[in-house]
Amino acid sequence: MKSTLIHSRDLFSKEAKTEKSSQQRFASPFWVMVRKEVGDHIRSWRLIVMLILIVLTFLGTMSISLGNIRSAVGNLQDPDRVFVYLKLLTTSDGTLPTFHTFISFLGPLLGISLGFDAVNAEHNNRTLIRLMAQPVYRDNLLLAKFSAALILVSVLFLSLALLMVGTGLLLTGVPMEPSEALRILGFVAMSVIYVGFWLSLSICLSVRFRNAATSALTAMGIWLFLTVFYQIIVNLIVSAMLPQSGYLPPEQLLSYNNLMLSLLRLAPSQLYSDAVTTLLMPSVRSLGPLTMEQMAGAIPTPLPVKESFMIVWPQVSGLFAATTVCFALAYYLFMRREIRT
Amino acid sequence: MGENIIELEGLTKNYGSVRAVDNLSLTIKRGEIFGLLGPNGAGKTTTILMMLGLSEPTSGKAWVCGVDATKNPIAVKRRVGYMPDSLGFYGNMTALENLKYVARLNGIGEGELEERAVKTLSLVGLEKEVHKKTAAYSRGMKQRLGLADVLIREPEVIILDEPTLGIDPSGIRGFLTLIRQLSREQGLTVLLSSHHLHQVQQVCDRVGIFVEGRLLVQGNIKTLARELFGEESYVISVSLKNPLPHLENYRNELLQLPGVKQVEISENTVDFSCVEEVTPEIVRFLVHSGLDIAGVHLKEFGLDEIYQRYFESQSTNNVSDEKHIDSFQRSFFKRSKN
Numbered sequence: 001m002k003s004t005l006i007h008s009r010d011l012f013s014k015e016a017k018t019e020k021s022s023q024q025r026f027a028s029p030f031w032v033m034v035r036k037e038v039g040d041h042i043r044s045w046r047l048i049v050m051l052i053l054i055v056l057t058f059l060g061t062m063s064i065s066l067g068n069i070r071s072a073v074g075n076l077q078d079p080d081r082v083f084v085y086l087k088l089l090t091t092s093d094g095t096l097p098t099f100h101t102f103i104s105f106l107g108p109l110l111g112i113s114l115g116f117d118a119v120n121a122e123h124n125n126r127t128l129i130r131l132m133a134q135p136v137y138r139d140n141l142l143l144a145k146f147s148a149a150l151i152l153v154s155v156l157f158l159s160l161a162l163l164m165v166g167t168g169l170l171l172t173g174v175p176m177e178p179s180e181a182l183r184i185l186g187f188v189a190m191s192v193i194y195v196g197f198w199l200s201l202s203i204c205l206s207v208r209f210r211n212a213a214t215s216a217l218t219a220m221g222i223w224l225f226l227t228v229f230y231q232i233i234v235n236l237i238v239s240a241m242l243p244q245s246g247y248l249p250p251e252q253l254l255s256y257n258n259l260m261l262s263l264l265r266l267a268p269s270q271l272y273s274d275a276v277t278t279l280l281m282p283s284v285r286s287l288g289p290l291t292m293e294q295m296a297g298a299i300p301t302p303l304p305v306k307e308s309f310m311i312v313w314p315q316v317s318g319l320f321a322a323t324t325v326c327f328a329l330a331y332y333l334f335m336r337r338e339i340r341t
Numbered sequence: 342m343g344e345n346i347i348e349l350e351g352l353t354k355n356y357g358s359v360r361a362v363d364n365l366s367l368t369i370k371r372g373e374i375f376g377l378l379g380p381n382g383a384g385k386t387t388t389i390l391m392m393l394g395l396s397e398p399t400s401g402k403a404w405v406c407g408v409d410a411t412k413n414p415i416a417v418k419r420r421v422g423y424m425p426d427s428l429g430f431y432g433n434m435t436a437l438e439n440l441k442y443v444a445r446l447n448g449i450g451e452g453e454l455e456e457r458a459v460k461t462l463s464l465v466g467l468e469k470e471v472h473k474k475t476a477a478y479s480r481g482m483k484q485r486l487g488l489a490d491v492l493i494r495e496p497e498v499i500i501l502d503e504p505t506l507g508i509d510p511s512g513i514r515g516f517l518t519l520i521r522q523l524s525r526e527q528g529l530t531v532l533l534s535s536h537h538l539h540q541v542q543q544v545c546d547r548v549g550i551f552v553e554g555r556l557l558v559q560g561n562i563k564t565l566a567r568e569l570f571g572e573e574s575y576v577i578s579v580s581l582k583n584p585l586p587h588l589e590n591y592r593n594e595l596l597q598l599p600g601v602k603q604v605e606i607s608e609n610t611v612d613f614s615c616v617e618e619v620t621p622e623i624v625r626f627l628v629h630s631g632l633d634i635a636g637v638h639l640k641e642f643g644l645d646e647i648y649q650r651y652f653e654s655q656s657t658n659n660v661s662d663e664k665h666i667d668s669f670q671r672s673f674f675k676r677s678k679n
Contacts, residue, residue, distance in 0.1 A: 032445040043433070126429025130490070132395055133423040134446045135415050338356075339395045340386065 029136040030144055037148030046113045051156070054106055058160050061099040065091040066171065079283040079300045084174045085165060086183060090280050100276045103191050104269050105227070111198025112219040114149040117212035118142075118203045119334065124210070132339055142334055146196075146203060146327065153195045157188045179282075179305045186279045186309065190316065194272040197323040198223070204330035207337070226267045234263045261288055265315075268322055275315035278308050287311065346371045346498060346530050347392065352401035354387050354554075361387045363554035364401070369532060369547075371497075374524050376541035377534040379551035385534040386426060388551075389500055392532075393423055406497055419447070422491030426503040426534075428483050432476030436467060436486055439475055440493055447494040461493045462486075465519070480507040484516065492523070501533040505540050517544045576640040577613045577620050582633035584609045591630070598622055609635075 027035070041047050065072075065088050072091045073081050080086065092098045119142070122128040132138060161184050165176065202219045209215040238260045242248075248256075264270045278284045282302030303311075347369040354362040362384040369375045377385050390396035392403050394414025403410040410417045430439045440458040449457065462471050465485040470478070478486065484504065491499050501520070505513045521544045524531045535541050541548055542562060549559035558565060595604045595613070599622065603614040613623055620639055627634055 027445065029446045029448070032442070036442055040431075040433070125431070126425070126427045127431060129395075129425045129427075130423075130429065130443075130487075131446075133393060133418060133425070134443060135418040135448075136446055137415065340390065 029134070030140045033136070033140060033144035034148045034151070037145055038151060041114065041148065041152055047152070050106075050110050050113055054103075054110065054156065054160070057102040057106065058099060058164075060096055061092070061102065062088070062164060062167065064093055064096050065089070065098075066167070068093050069172070079302050080281055083177065083180050083183075083282060083302070084172055085168050085176055085180045086280050086282070088164060088168050089184070089187070100187065100191075100273070100280065104194070104273050104276070107191060107195045107272070108198040108223045108227070108269070110153065111149075111195040112202045112216065112223065114152070115145070115199045115202035116206055116216040116219055118145040118206045120206045120210055120212050120215060124212070129339055138335060139331060142203065142207075142327075142331060146200060149199050150192065150196055153199075154188075154192045157191050161185075161188050182305050183279050183282070183308070186305075186312075187276055190272065190275050190279065190312075190319075193316070193319050193323060194268065197268050197319055197326065200323050200326035200330060204326050204333065207330050207333045227269050230267050231264060234260060238263070258288055265318065268319055271315045271319050275312040275319070278312045278315075282308060284308075285311070287315075344371045345369070346406055347532065348402075348404040349388070349392070350402045350404075352388065352391060352403055353399045354384070354391060354396065355399045360554055362391070362398075365554070365556055367549060367556060367559065369530060371530055372524070372528045374521065374531040374533070374544055374546045376545035376548040377532060377551055378536065378538065378541055378548050379534075380536055383551045384554040385551055386502055389423070389502055389532070389534065392500065393418060393421060419494075420497045422494060422496035422499040424487045424491045424499070424501045424504060426506060428487040430475035430478070430483065430486060432474060435472050435474055436462060436478070436489075437471045439486070440489055443490050444493050449494070457493060461489045464492065465489045466515070481509065481512045484508055484512075488516070488519070496529070498530040498532065501531065503535055504533055505535060505537055513540055514543075520544060575615045575618055577615060577623060578638045578640060579611045579613070579623065579627060579634060580636045580638075581609045581611070581627075582635045594630075595623075595626070598626060 068091045069084070069087060072078070072087045073084055075081055089100065090098050119128070122131065122141075131141065165184070168174070169176070198219070201222065202215065205215040205218050206212070209218065238256060242256060265274070274287050278287065282305075283300060285303060285307075345368045347367070349365050349367045352362055352365040353360070365384075365388060377388070379385050387396060391398045392405050392410055394403075394410040394412075394417055397411060405417045406420045408416045408420075430436075431442070434442070437455075437458055440462065441454055444454055444458060445451075459468075459471060462468055465488050467482060467485050467489065470482060475483065475486065484507065488501075488504070491501075499520075504520070505516060508516060517540060520531055520533070523529055533541070533545070545562075547559060547561050548565070550557045550565075591611075592604055592606060595601060595611070598613075598619065600615045600617045600619040601613050601623070602616060605612040605614075611627075613619075618639070620637060624634065624637060
C-alpha cells in the first residue's frame with residue numbers, strides 16, 4: 001500500500017482540479033442514474049423473461065391476424081375494412097385474443113416486474129444511503145427509476161408497432177394512411193401510460209414495503225383484484241341495487257347501465273381497453289350505451305382521428321391521473337422517510 | 342488551519358419521544374482528525390446524518406464548510422465524503438464500474454473518469470481487484486472500496502462511520518495509517534466515529550465522547566486524561582516476587598519519594614499514583630530496600646480508562662440498569678483510584 005501512496009499527490013493535486021473545471025462535458029446526475037438503471041434492467045433476467053413473453057404473444061397474434069387479414073379486409077359489412085394496419089392489430093379468428101387484450105393483461109405484469117424492488121432493493125443492498133450521500137436530490141432517484149423503466153417500455157412497444165407495420169408493408173404492399181399511423185402511435189402511447197400506472201404503483205409499494213417479495217405480492221394482489229374480482233363485485237352490487245320487478249323503463253335501465261360502466265372504469269384495465277378499442281376501431285363512436293334516437297340517421301362510417309381521440313380523452317386523462325397519484329404517493333412516502341430506517 | 346470547517350450549534354434530534362441527539366455543540370477545525378466516540382446507539386450516526394442534511398434536526402444548526410447542511414444539503418454533499426457504517430455496492434457491477442458510477446454522479450467528466458477511478462483504487466490497495474464483481478468482495482475489501490468511493494470526488498471533509506468494522510487487525514492499522522497520511526498530505530478534515538478506543542487513539546488529534554446523545558467531553562487524549570484523573574495521571578504498578586512483609590513501614594517511606602501521591606499495597610503488587618513519571622526512582626528505591634522486582638508497568642491513561650470512567654458516572658446515575666457491570670466497574674476503579 002505504501003508504494004501506491006505516492007500516487008495520491010498527483011491524483012488530488014491542483015492541476016487535476018483546474019482540468020476538471022475546463023472540461024464541462026459531463027451528464028447531470030439524473031441522466032447518470034437513468035443510464036445506470038436502463039443498463040441494469042437490460043441485463044436483468046426478469047426483463048428478458050418479460051420480453052420473451054411479450055414478443056411471443058406479439059408473434060402469435062400477428063401470425064393469426066395475418067392469416068385472417070384477407071377475409072377481414074374483404075368484409076364489406078365492416079366500415080373499418082380500409083384500415084389494413086389497424087386490422088392487423090385487431091383481427092383474430094377466436095383462437096387467440098388480440099394483441100391489445102394481451103397487453104391489457106401482460107402490461108401490469110411488465111410494470112410490476114420493472115418496479116416492485118426499485119427502492120427496497122437499494123435499501124436492502126445498503127446502497128441507498130451511499131447513493132443519498134452523493135450530491136443528488138433524493139427525488140431524482142425515484143424519477144430516474146421511473147423514467148428508465150418507462151423509456152424501456154416505450155422502446156419496446158414502439159419497436160413492436162414498427163415491426164408490425166413493416167411486416168404488413170412487406171406482405172400487403174398497401175401504403176399507410178396518416179390517420180392509421182396516428183392511431184397506432186396513440187395505441188403505443190396509451191399502452192405506455194397503462195404500463196406506467198402499474199410501474200408507479202409498484203414503485204410506491206417498493207417504498208412502502210421493506211421486503212421485495214411483499215411489495216411484489218401486494219402489487220400482484222392489486223392487479224388480480226382489479227382485473228378479476230372488481231368486475232364481479234361491481235356486477236353483484238349493481239344487480240343488488242336493481243329493483244326486483246321484471247320491467248324497467250328504458251331511461252332507468254340506461255342510468256343503471258351507465259352507473260355500472262362508470263364504476264367499472266375505476267379499474268385501469270377497463271380504461272385501457274376502452275381507449276385502445278376506440279383508437280384501433282375507427283367505427284366505435286361511443287363507449288356507453290346509445291339509444292335508438294342517438295343512432296338514428298348515423299351512417300356506419302369510421303370516425304376521423306380527432307373524434308376518436310376526443311372520445312378516449314377522459315380515459316387517457318383518467319389513466320394519467322392515476323399514474324400521477326401513485327407516483328406522488330411514492331414521492332411523499334420516500335421524501336418523508338428517515339434514510340437509515 | 343484554524344478555520345472551523347464543521348460547526349454544530351445546539352443540534353437536537355428526537356425520534357418520537359426518544360431524544361437521539363441532545364443539544365450538541367461542536368466545532369471541528371480544518372485539517373483535524375476528530376474521533377467521535379461512543380457506545381452503540383449513542384447518536385453518532387444520527388449526528389453524522391444531520392451534518393450531511395440526510396436527516397432533519399428537530400432543532401439547532403449544522404454548518405459544514407460554511408454551508409447550512411439542513412437547508413442546502415447538495416452543496417454540503419459536494420464537499421463532504423461520507424462512508425456509512427453498513428456499506429453496500431451494486432453486486433452485479435465490478436469495483437471499477439461502481440466507482441465510475443459514483444464519479445459520474447459527482448460530475449467528473451468522462452475523459453478523466455477511468456484514469457481517476459483506477460488511481461483511486463490503487464491508492465486504497467485494490468489495484469488487483471479492479472475488475473472483480475463487488476458481490477465477491479470480502480468485508481475488508483468493501484471497506485477499502487468505500488474509502489475509494491469517498492476519495493474519488495476529492496472532498497474537503499471525509500466522514501467515516503465505524504470505518505474499522507470488520508477488518509482484521511493488520512488491515513485496520515493500514516487503513517488508519519492511510520487515513521492519517523491522506524489527512525496530513527492533503528489537509529483533509531476527517532471525522533470518524535467508532536466505539537473502538539485504541540484505534541481512535543492511534544490516529545485522532547481530538548476526540549469527543551458521546552453518550553446517550555450528549556457530548557460529555559472533548560479534547561485531545563492528554564487533556565482528557567488530566568481533566569478526569571486530576572493530578573494523578575500516571576500509575577506505576579510494580580509486582581514483586583515475594584509478598585511484602587512489613588506493609589506499613591514501607592508505605593510511609595514510599596510516600597516520601599518525589600511525585601508520589603498515593604501508594605496502594607496489595608499482596609505482591611504496589612501501585613503508585615504519581616504526578617510525574619518517576620519509575621526509575623521507585624525502582625531504585627525498591628532495589629535498595631532489598632526487594633525482588635518481577636515486573637514494572639507504567640500505566641498511561643488511555644481512552645479505555647476515560648471511557649470507563651464515564652460509564653461509571655453514567656451507570657451510577659441510573660443504578661437500576663446493568664447493576665453487575667456497575668459494581669464491576671466500581672471495583673475495577675477502586676484499585677487505581679484510592
